[in-house]
Amino acid sequence: MARPPGTGPLGIVAGGGSLPRRLVEVCRDSGRGAFVIAIEGHTDPATVAGTDHLWIRMGQSEKAIGALRAAGAEELVLVGAVKRPSMTELRPDRLTFKFFARIGFKALGDDGLLGAVVKALEAEGFTLRGVDEFLADLLAQEGCLGQVVPDEAAWRDIRRGIEVVRAMGAADVGQATVIQDGLVLGVEAVEGTDALLARCGPLRRAGPGGVLVKLSKPGQERRADLPTIGVRTVAEAAAAGLRGIAVEAGATLVVDAPAVAEAADRAGLFLVGIRAASS
Structure with missing residues (x-):
C-alpha cells in the first residue's frame, strides 16, 4: 500500500521492467500523481503512457533535476533496471561530470555508485524513498x-x-x-x-x-x-x-x-x- 500523499507528485527515475509502471499506478490510485524521468534505451515506453514525464539520455542529470523541480517533486524513487554505462556511453553533462570527477567512476562497485547517487540527489534537496515503501506487498x-x-x-x-x-x-x-x-x-x-x-x-x-x-x-x-x-x-x-x-x-x-x-x-x-x- 502507498503511504499517504506527500508534497507534490512523486518523482520516479525509471529504469527497465514493469516495476516503474506499477509505481506510477500506485501514485495515480492514491491521488498523488507522479513525474517520471524516463531513460532512453532503458525505460519501457508503456511506463510513461498517460503520465507527466521527461525523456533523457543517460548522463543528463541537470535536465532531469530541473524538470523534477519544475514539476514540484520533492521525493524521489529510483526503480527499474539500468545497465551501468561506460564513461564513453554516458556523455555526461556538466553536473554529471562533476559528480564522477568527485567520486571516481571506476573506483566504485554498483552499490557504492548507487549510494553516491543517492547522496548526491539528497544534496540537491530531494528526499529519496525506497520502492518497497510504496510496494511493500511485493x-x-x-x-x-x-x-x-x-x-x-x-x-x-x-x-x-x-x-x-x-x-x-x-x-x-x-x-x-x-x-x-x-x-x-x-x-x-x-x-x-x-x-x-x-x-x-x-x-x-x-x-x-x-x-x-x-x-x-x-x-x-x-x-x-x-x-x-x-x-x-x-x-x-x-x-x-x-x-x-x-x-x-x-x-x-x-x-x-x-x-x-x-x-x-x-x-x-x-x-x-x-x-x-x-x-
Whole structure:
C-alpha cells in the first residue's frame, strides 16, 4: 500500500521492467500523481503512457533535476533496471561530470555508485524513498511461495550460496550465485541474473540441478537497488536446469508473486524466501 500523499507528485527515475509502471499506478490510485524521468534505451515506453514525464539520455542529470523541480517533486524513487554505462556511453553533462570527477567512476562497485547517487540527489534537496515503501506487498515472504519444497540437499546448496553471496556482497560484486552439490557454477557480476543463468546452464552436472541464491548485499542501499525476480527469472532458471530459487525474505521484490509461484510449480522448481542471517 502507498503511504499517504506527500508534497507534490512523486518523482520516479525509471529504469527497465514493469516495476516503474506499477509505481506510477500506485501514485495515480492514491491521488498523488507522479513525474517520471524516463531513460532512453532503458525505460519501457508503456511506463510513461498517460503520465507527466521527461525523456533523457543517460548522463543528463541537470535536465532531469530541473524538470523534477519544475514539476514540484520533492521525493524521489529510483526503480527499474539500468545497465551501468561506460564513461564513453554516458556523455555526461556538466553536473554529471562533476559528480564522477568527485567520486571516481571506476573506483566504485554498483552499490557504492548507487549510494553516491543517492547522496548526491539528497544534496540537491530531494528526499529519496525506497520502492518497497510504496510496494511493500511485493517483498518476498519467508517460506515456500509455491508447492515444491526444497529437500535437505537443496538446503545445503542454499546455505553454501548464502556464504558465497555474502562474500561477494562484501566486495560489492553481485547479488546472486548458482550452486550445485556445493560447487559454485557461477556468480553474478555486471551482466545480471539472466546472463548468470544462461552461463550456468551448460555447466550443470549430472543429478539434481543447481540452486539460484539471490540476496541483498551487506549494508546495501535499499532505496536504490533491491534484488528483484519475476516470471522471467523462473523461466531462465528452468532453462538452465536448476531445481529451485532462494531469495531473501523481506529484502527481495517478487513481481507478480502469484504468477511467479505458478510458473515455478509448472516448471517443478521450488521458490523459497529465506532469512539469510539465520539460514
